[in-house]
Amino acid sequence: MTTMAAVVPMTRxxxxxxxxxxxxxxxxxxxxxxxxxxxxxxxxYRTLGREEDARDVTQETFLRAFRALSGFKGxxxxxxxxxRIALNLCRDWMRKExxxxxxxxxEGVEVEDMAAERGPSESVEDLAARAxxxxxxxxxMAHLPSEQRQAIILKExxxxxxxxxxxxxxxxxxxxxxxxxxxxxxxxxQLGEQMTPRREx
Amino acid sequence: MMHIADNHEALLDYLYEEGDPAERLQIARHLQECAACxxxxxxxxxxxxxxxxxxxxxxxLGFRVVQxxxxxxxxxTVEHGxxxxxxxxxxxxxxxxxxxxxxxxxxxxxxxxFSQLDVRYENGTVTVRPRFLEPSDQNVxxxxxxxxxxxxxxxxxxxxxxxxxxxxxxxxxxxxxQRVRSMIDQSEERxxxxxxLRLSQVTREVDTQHQADLLRIQQDFGQQQEAxxxxxxxxxxxxx
Numbered sequence: 001m002t003t004m005a006a007v008v009p010m011t012r013x014x015x016x017x018x019x020x021x022x023x024x025x026x027x028x029x030x031x032x033x034x035x036x037x038x039x040x041x042x043x044x045y046r047t048l049g050r051e052e053d054a055r056d057v058t059q060e061t062f063l064r065a066f067r068a069l070s071g072f073k074g075x076x077x078x079x080x081x082x083x084r085i086a087l088n089l090c091r092d093w094m095r096k097e098x099x100x101x102x103x104x105x106x107e108g109v110e111v112e113d114m115a116a117e118r119g120p121s122e123s124v125e126d127l128a129a130r131a132x133x134x135x136x137x138x139x140x141m142a143h144l145p146s147e148q149r150q151a152i153i154l155k156e157x158x159x160x161x162x163x164x165x166x167x168x169x170x171x172x173x174x175x176x177x178x179x180x181x182x183x184x185x186x187x188x189x190q191l192g193e194q195m196t197p198r199r200e201x
Numbered sequence: 202m203m204h205i206a207d208n209h210e211a212l213l214d215y216l217y218e219e220g221d222p223a224e225r226l227q228i229a230r231h232l233q234e235c236a237a238c239x240x241x242x243x244x245x246x247x248x249x250x251x252x253x254x255x256x257x258x259x260x261x262l263g264f265r266v267v268q269x270x271x272x273x274x275x276x277x278t279v280e281h282g283x284x285x286x287x288x289x290x291x292x293x294x295x296x297x298x299x300x301x302x303x304x305x306x307x308x309x310x311x312x313x314x315f316s317q318l319d320v321r322y323e324n325g326t327v328t329v330r331p332r333f334l335e336p337s338d339q340n341v342x343x344x345x346x347x348x349x350x351x352x353x354x355x356x357x358x359x360x361x362x363x364x365x366x367x368x369x370x371x372x373x374x375x376x377x378x379q380r381v382r383s384m385i386d387q388s389e390e391r392x393x394x395x396x397x398l399r400l401s402q403v404t405r406e407v408d409t410q411h412q413a414d415l416l417r418i419q420q421d422f423g424q425q426q427e428a429x430x431x432x433x434x435x436x437x438x439x440x441x
Contacts, residue, residue, distance in 0.1 A: 011386075027379075030265045033279075034387055037262045038394065045257040054257070059264055063279040066266050130254050137255040155217065156252050162219060174210070181209035188248050 014078040021069055029069070033062050036079060039158060040086050046153045047090040049142060057093065061086040076167065083158070084168055087150065094146065140190040148183035151176050205231065205238050216245055232415075236423075239416050246409050253402055 012020075012031070020028035040061050045054035064085050065072075072081055141149055147169070154160045154168065162180075166173045205212045205228055214220030215228045232239045264279050 026266055026268050031383075031386070033264050033266065034383065035390060037264050041260060041262055042257045045260075046255070051258050051260055055260060055262070058262065059279045062264055062266065066279070133251060134254040134256060137251055141255065152252075156249065162213070162217075177210050177213050181213055184245055184248055187252070188244050191248060191251055 015074065018069070018072065018074065018078050021066075029066055032078065036082055037062070039079070040082055042157060043083060043086055043153060044090055046141070046157060047087070047146075047150060048093060049138070053093060057086060057089045060089055064089075077164075080160075080164060080168055083154070083160075087168070091146075136191060137187075140187050143190070144183050144186060148179045148186070151179040152183045152187075155180055204235065205241065212242070212245070215242070216249070232412075233419070236416070236419060239412065239419070243409070243412050243416065246405070246412060250405055250409060253405065 012028075014032060014035070017028045017032050021032065037058055041054050041058040044057040044061075045051060048054055048057065061082060065082055068085075072078070076084075141152070144152070151165055151169065154165045155162070160168070162173055162176050166176045169176065205215065211220075211224065211228060215225050218225065232242060267278050
């Protein structure tokens with residue numbers, strides 16, 4: 001009888017998968033894709049604000065990473081390298097879009113999308129309130145300068161250390177902290193109205 | 202100690218639990234004494250809590266890299282698992298694959314007209330061939346539709362590929378195991394991510410609540426002290 005232990009493969013580290021991918025093992029690279037496509041998509045979505053564009057950037061990120069894999073020396077983490085490729089692509093995309101007359105407002109998450117994540121005691125009203133708050137946050141984030149927005153996204157949603165963000169954005173540590181602080185301060189003012197009822201609840 | 206609202210680096214280190222632990226402890230002690238700083242920290246934590254509500258819409262991803270084995274033009278494309286992106290890779294370099302796939306459609310339709318299809322799965326390649334063709338090796342190659350990873354960008358290929366298991370094509374056991382493994386992998390990763398997200402949310406909420414409680418206790422204590430002082434002043438005044 002085949003047990004689950006026999007079927008489930010050992011989870012390989014990114015470094016191991018990168019090494020195997022370099023030898024031409026495409027399946028290993030596809031494992032890296034499966035592991036990182038969600039975070040890269042989330043990064044692109046929060047940076048660009050549109051699902052379709054985020055998917056395109058995610059696709060292009062992995063294609064570029066695959067093509068440039070032989071040049072990846074492993075000085076930084078594989079994920080940091082991917083993040084850098086994705087951020088560069090986002091920056092290029094934003095440069096192109098700057099010519100457009102309208103600044104895209106990020107799409108919100110619909111209640112039905114959140115329904116799958118709701119807790120057992122959460123009502124539909126709670127879900128709707130959360131969705132609305134998510135939209136408020138998206139709008140407030142969209143108005144931040146891009147450097148502040150990116151620093152907050154990397155810190156808040158991807159859990160990078162300030163030093164990792166500094167390396168990624170190629171700027172001093174103190175600059176990253178200033179960007180995060182200024183961004184959070186602006187958000188604190190803009191989202192101030194939501195803060196009071198939230199605290200009371 | 203100076204107010205942490207004036208020292209944003211210390212504030213951020215405290216908020217994100219980075220930097221020197223001794224300094225963070227010092228800040229925690231300062232927060233117990235300084236209501237203004239406590240309020241500031243509480244508001245920043247509240248902002249962080251709100252940020253967690255911004256969730257990207259669930260999107261079908263499932264990308265995979267497909268390498269063209271052709272020695273003439275080696276290249277790689279990233280395919281989308283949930284939708285067809287054949288139009289994305291349309292360029293002169295890929296037109297060969299597209300033409301091959303278009304030829305596949307014509308042959309597939311003509312094969313259907315004869316209702317005589319021979320479907321084979323060998324060495325990772327699906328071969329669909331009208332039976333009226335002679336089965337000599339040369340002719341098979343010339344008249345077959347080769348569903349290589351390259352031509353699988355075209356929708357009709359995906360259809361033929363999807364129909365393959367129900368046709369006379371045996372599924373390779375190794376391939377099946379690999380699929381199951383990858384599904385388990387994906388499921389585990391998704392669960393881990395969800396668990397991490399939930400844990401961070403719970404931690405954040407508990408932390409915020411803890412700060413709020415501390416602040417409330419501090420305020421109550423201050424009020425108690427004021428009341429006691431008032432009482433003492435009044436009492437001592439009365440004695441005099």
